[in-house]
Amino acid sequence: MYRNTAARSVFRAVSSSNASVARSALGNQMFKAQLTSSARAIRPTGKPRFALAAHKPVTTALVRYASSSAKDDDEVDMMAGMKSEAKVIKDTFSLAEVPKEALFIGMAGVVPYLVTSMETVYLSYEINRAAVAGDGLLFSGQTAELMLHMLEPIQVGYGAVILSFLGAIHWGLEWAGYGGKYGYRRYAAGVLAPAVAWPTLLLPVEYALISQFLAFTFLYYNDARAAAAGRAPHWYGMYRFVLTFVVGASIVATLIGREQIQQTVSSEHTIKDKINALIFLQKKEKEEADSRRRAELGQEEESE
Structure with a gap:
């Protein structure tokens, strides 16, 4: 009886130990399997490492392409903006709608102003050179001064003629009824120009040129308003701007040239001196x- 009981106890102990060993072995295997799968997930193998090496240049190229394409887009946008601005400036100062005859004759009309202005600047150089070195490059100091005095009434007289011509245009527009009839208002613009221009012949050259410069500027302003209001052709404003700019630049160059010889050349008689002499x-x-x-x-x- 005691033997049977002891045998049963031993059998139960062995069974329970075997079951616990089996459970521990199964648990170890599962834990090892989890570690193995985790290690495989963490540890890069040969293929992923190659894939990363293969994809890295492609990513760098994409980044470089994106940055270069952004720069190209900026350059394209900048060039497009500059072209559009240049087109606006070109369209603004365009003389394409001006009749060819008026354009050619008008440009030829400013040539005397350019010539007299350049001659004044050159003769001023000759006078200054003669005062410093004793003789000019092509002319003597006295010859250059005499030529300068002969040139003065030509430039001032031509300016008076052109101002009178610009005023007379408004009479022609009134007779043609361009934009309607304005009567004395338009006739007054034609009379005012010669009324201001011709008395400048009695003034000293510097004052005469300054007065004519102001007269040209005022007439341009009046002509631009007339073109904008429909009292003159729509292209007339820009046409007058270009011609007035050339004339104004010529007058300014003449005044600068004369300023350089103010202390060298003999002073001109003023209108008061001329009246007293008369x-x-x-x-x-x-x-x-x-x-x-x-x-x-x-x-x-x-x-x-």
């Missing part, structure tokens, strides 16, 4: 006429 001449002629009359009367008395 009065003195008339007085002298009257005195000479009275003396001749007295002499004639004396001869008659002696003959009697």
Whole structure:
């Protein structure tokens, strides 16, 4: 009886130990399997490492392409903006709609201003050179000064003629009824220009040129307003702007050239000096006429 009981106890102990060993072995295998799968997931194998090496240049190329394409887009946008701005400037200052005859004759009309302006600048250089070195490059100082004085009335007189011509255009527009009839308002613009231009011939050259510059600027402003309001052709405003710019630049160059010789060239007589000289001449002629009359009367008395 005791033997059977002891045998059963031993059998139960062995069974329970075997079951626990089996459970522990199964648990170890499962834990090892989890570690193995985790290690495989963490540890890079040969293929993923090759894939990363293969994809890295492609990614770098994509980044470089994206940055270069962004730069190209910026350059394209910048060039497009510059082209559009250049087109706006070209369209703004375009003279394509101006009749060819008016364009060619108008451009030819500013040539005398350019020529006289360049000659004034060159003669001023000759006068300064003669004052410093004793002689000019092509002309002597006296010759250059004489030529300069001969050039002055040509430039001022031509400016007066052009100003009168610009005023007369408004009379023609009124007679043609361009944009309607405006009567005295439009006729006044034609009369004002010669009324301002021709008295400048009596002024010293510097004051005459400044006065004509202001007159050209005012006439351009009036003509631009007339073109914008439909009282003149729509292209007339830009046409007048280009011509007025050339004339104004020529006058400014002339004034700068004359400023360089202000202390060298002999001063010109002012309008006051000219009037006083005229009065003195008339007085002298009257005195000479009275003396001749007295002499004639004396001869008659002696003959009697």
